[in-house]
Amino acid sequence: MHANLPVSRSERAAGRLHACSGTSEKYRMKKKRIIFPEKLKLWIDARSRYKLNHAQIEMARELGMDPNKFEGIAAYILEHGNKPLAAFIEDSYRERFGKNEPEDRRSIEQKLKAEDAHQQQKRTLKAQTKANAKWDALPQSVRDTILATVWCSQCMKTTTLAEPEYQLINDGLIVNGKCTACGGTVGRYLEGE
Ligand SMILES: [Zn+2]
Numbered sequence: 377m378h379a380n381l382p383v384s385r386s387e388r389a390a391g392r393l394h395a396c397s398g399t400s401e402k403y404r405m406k407k408k409r410i411i412f413p414e415k416l417k418l419w420i421d422a423r424s425r426y427k428l429n430h431a432q433i434e435m436a437r438e439l440g441m442d443p444n445k446f447e448g449i450a451a452y453i454l455e456h457g458n459k460p461l462a463a464f465i466e467d468s469y470r471e472r473f474g475k476n477e478p479e480d481r482r483s484i485e486q487k488l489k490a491e492d493a494h495q496q497q498k499r500t501l502k503a504q505t506k507a508n509a510k511w512d513a514l515p516q517s518v519r520d521t522i523l524a525t526v527w528c529s530q531c532m533k534t535t536t537l538a539e540p541e542y543q544l545i546n547d548g549l550i551v552n553g554k555c556t557a558c559g560g561t562v563g564r565y566l567e568g569e
Contacts, residue, residue: 416488434480510542510549535557549566
């Protein structure tokens with residue numbers, strides 16, 4: 377059973393694209409794991425070793441402290457001021473910034489995750505804009521033909537694709553949408569040359 381109908385020669389010439397069998401499923405992107413930069417690992421390590429909370433870690437970072445030197449600092453202040461590292465950080469922060477707590481009380485992990493999600497969102501938006509532009513660059517007649525000649529595996533016939541969404545895969549373009557007859561998911565893969 378063909379998942380896609382072949383594109384006519386004019387379509388191919390006009391768009392430099394040709395249809396290819398296969399579903400969009402295999403082009404699904406793998407979920408990315410967040411990688412912790414070395415510097416942040418040092419802070420996470422220091423947090424557990426000196427039993428500091430997220431706010432105290434943020435304070436230490438804002439104070440410009442070096443987690444590599446915590447051992448020396450901890451020993452020094454314990455000896456001279458008789459207080460633990462956590463209290464030293466809080467006191468220094470209050471002295472320097474005139475407040476008890478930082479604005480941002482999120483953990484390093486939360487911040488990194490949020491930043492990663494933000495970057496991912498930006499990438500997705502950029503890719504979406506590129507995909508839309510690629511589709512828009514095709515002549516209107518070619519676009520109309522592609523949308524009007526989609527194979528629906530549920531209807532078992534050629535139907536029209538509604539609510540199209542475009543996605544770039546390498547040089548190709550995936551058009552996904554709904555079958556106007558049954559509402560099922562239909563798609564076309566237009567391979568770049
Ligand atoms: Zn259908």
